[in-house]
Amino acid sequence: MRGFQAALALLVLALLALTVPSPSNGQYMSGTALNQLYNSPGYQAERMRRPLGRLSFSMGPISHSGVRVTLADNSQFLIHKGDDYGISSQTVVTPAGEMTDRWSVVESKDFAGQKTVGDFVAAGGSDYKLLFDNCHHGAGRMMDQ
DSSP states (O other), X not given: OHHHHHHHHHHHHHHHHHHOXXXXXXXXXXHHHHHHHHTSEEEEEEEEEEOOTTOSOOBTTBSEEEEEEEETTSOEEEEXXXXXXXXXXXXXXXXGGGOOTTOXXXXXXXXXXXXXXXXXXXXXXXXXXXXXXXXXXXXXHHHHO
């Protein structure tokens, strides 16, 4: 039984490694705009999940997770992590408008402006490790802070 579980875990990890895409638009925010965004308080946070790559289903770790944060002006940003997603951190912030309809809400939490976008990024973590510090771990830490 343990051999089967180990083989299944390796298969899941291989699927994750092959199907998690890196952001492709190459657009980065910098300077004052980036500082302003990172210092913006988040009011509502939603843990989100979508299928990996071209898969049509999400099941446990065979999915991609992130947290969509709503700011005071009702703008929304997806904070998520992946291998080679960022430059100095593998947890990145993207406009929620770039999310496809494949994302679904898993959990919601009212942060009442007590945490900033930067706090969410820090909770997500700067490193990515497929087994021990992946998108699911990062999203969980963001919601638990």
